[in-house]
Amino acid sequence: MVAVLLLNASYEPLAVIPKKRALSLLLREVVDAATEEVVALSGSATSLEIPTVLRLRRYVNVPKRGASWSRRAVMRRDNFTCIYCGVQPGSRQGGRMLRHVDFSVDHIVPKSRNGRNTWTNTACACSSCNNRKGNRLPHEAGMHMLWEPKTPRVDYLVASGDIPEAWKLYLQM
Numbered sequence: 535m536v537a538v539l540l541l542n543a544s545y546e547p548l549a550v551i552p553k554k555r556a557l558s559l560l561l562r563e564v565v566d567a568a569t570e571e572v573v574a575l576s577g578s579a580t581s582l583e584i585p586t587v588l589r590l591r592r593y594v595n596v597p598k599r600g601a602s603w604s605r606r607a608v609m610r611r612d613n614f615t616c617i618y619c620g621v622q623p624g625s626r627q628g629g630r631m632l633r634h635v636d637f638s639v640d641h642i643v644p645k646s647r648n649g650r651n652t653w654t655n656t657a658c659a660c661s662s663c664n665n666r667k668g669n670r671l672p673h674e675a676g677m678h679m680l681w682e683p684k685t686p687r688v689d690y691l692v693a694s695g696d697i698p699e700a701w702k703l704y705l706q707m
C-alpha cells in the first residue's frame with residue numbers, strides 16, 4: 535500500500551513518509567491535508583483514513599538532497615512503462631501478456647559506451663525494446679523516447695505500490 539507524500543509549506547515535495555508518521559504529524563497538528571485522496575491506515579481498530587498528501591503548516595528549510603539512484607527506483611519512477619513503446623505489465627505483446635519481469639533498466643547511453651547509472655541516463659524498457667536497442671543510442675536504433683528521463687524530486691525507494699494520482703501534481707510526473 536502507498537505511503538504519504540509530505541510537502542513543505544511551499545508545496546515542494548519533501549519526503550515520502552510512512553502512514554504511521556503521517557498520522558502522528560496530523561495529531562500534532564503540524565500538517566494539513568493537501569488532497570482529497572485518502573489512504574486507509576491498516577491495523578487500527580477503527581478505520582482511520584489519512585490524506586495521501588500532507589503539507590507542513592510551517593516552512594522548513596531543508597538542504598537539497600538528490601534522490602538515490604537504483605534499478606528498483608528507476609522502475610518505480612517510470613511506473614514500469616517502457617520508454618520506447620509505452621507497454622506496461624498487463625499489456626499484450628506478441629500475443630502474450632507482459633509481466634513485471636519482462637521489464638528492465640535500459641541505459642540510454644549504453645554502459646559499454648561509458649553510459650552511467652544516473653537518473654537521466656536510465657529508463658524502464660521492455661525486454662523486446664531493450665534487445666532491439668542493444669549497445670546503440672536510441673537514434674542509432676531508430677527508436678524514440680516517449681519522455682525524457684528526469685531526476686525525481688523525492689526518494690521513491692520508500693514508496694511502495696503505485697504512485698497515487700494526487701502525488702503526480704506535486705512530483706511533476
Ligand SMILES: [Zn+2]
Nearest residue numbers: 616619660663
Ligand atoms: Zn518497449
